[in-house]
Amino acid sequence: MGRFNTTTGFPTPAAEKAHSLDLNELIIYNRASTYFLRASGDCLKLGICNGDILVIDRSLNPCDGDIAVVVKDDSLQLKEIIPSEVIHPNFSDEWQERFFGIVTWVIHKAK
């Protein structure tokens, strides 16, 4: 009978289960479709420096102003999405051929 239990001393203020922040919760929207790429070279315009880690989600649809990873000349390259490229969510074959994913986060090492 729980309510007849007697307790001595102060109740612990940490009665709730401890919860610490987990960066994965913030950065990874879909685990299965998230890949990491390492940037080689700098791009001031996009705010990306050599060695930064780009977080790519392949499952997102490109929106105006997004930075996308696309296949061009047989390699992966970055590209800003302009309004005419915003694609409706039915994925045509051509769309699949060209797009690799959307950059969701850039992880930059400060020290």
Place this chain on the structure above:
Amino acid sequence: MIALVDCDSFYASCERIFRPDLKDKPVIVLSNNDGCVIARSREAKALGISMGVPYFKVREVVTKNNVAVFSSNYALYQDISSRALETIRNFCPEVEPYSIDESFLILDSLRLRDEAAFAKRLRQFIKRSVGIPVSVGIGQTKTLAKIATKIAKQADEGIYNIAAQEDPDCILASMAVEDIWGIGQHQSKKLRAVRIRTARDLKYAEDGWIKKHLSVVGLRTVYELRGFRCFGFKEIPDNRKSICVSRSLGTYLTNYNELSQAVAFYASLASEKLRAQRSLANVVTTYISTSFHVPDCYWGSKRVCLATPKNDSPSIVRAALEGLRLAYIEGKKYKRVGVLLSEISSCKELQKGLFCDIKQSKKLDILMREIDKINLEANKPLVWLAAGGKPESQKWVTSASMRSPRYTSYWDELPTIKV
């Protein structure tokens, strides 16, 4: 309905995810120690490179046609496989992974009106979000879904629903009996002898005869062909219940001590697999062989039965070494070793033997669990029995000279992008 999602040329497709330059190019993946071809892209198949062929035999075709060759990269394949599985689970709650590149989906609870449309969406989503192509076969039973997948692989759209066909018997008539899931070489010989040659023939075979000659398991396969589900969730027909770790060696070994180190090392890997699935083995078989391409090729194997079912490394290794002692012939140049664990039972089913020291075996359990934890976290064997030899002396460890980076498993092996 049951769907089977099967990744197309899985290992080769994984290699292509971060290598857009390999699109439409022939790609092959080699087995451990770069011995044989174990995966081929569609283009490599078209060049006539067959499954399992020794690499040296196709080297000429490879250089001539600029085929991309990879050593196997299991860290990558395992990760991509788990991503595909997770994606499938978002589409269907009842999923049963069958192998690294195949999963069964029980579609009943989804109450779909159009299974093919569902399969199309799933297929497109996996391609897009994980980056690998899959084929989907649909049928009333697992056996029929397996057959449908074989046909889906040939179809352009990569989907086939055998249940939606007007005359499914016509399809079954085109399927050879040995290609049916659960029908092994041994059984198909028996069937062909009585002129049961296709899946259609087998479907209409007489129950009594099948039961007598192929046992109840065979009869279940026949019922599955007729559309009655016999293999339920988590049930597969060819439940071989064995674990095998076999490797071709990096160098030829003649010395007994070196060979025993290799056997001990792979035996402890096998026992780790056994513990991971919470099972015990009763029989340990060790086999050793010379290269198959020499005239006096030797293949030796010996079975050692344990007094009680075990899964700890010391017991398994001890039995494997006993097997080696019996199978070893002096003066041969050994190129391949393997350890097979069989007569496997679940830890739960264990009946304690009369002479079993429970306290001692509990201690061993804890020790094994800790070792497995360390090795799992390191993603490579850090702790193993001294019988397996020191790392610097393990010259037999297989080389993987053409392995691609483990793109998704190690921070220092990430794919790069020019900015």
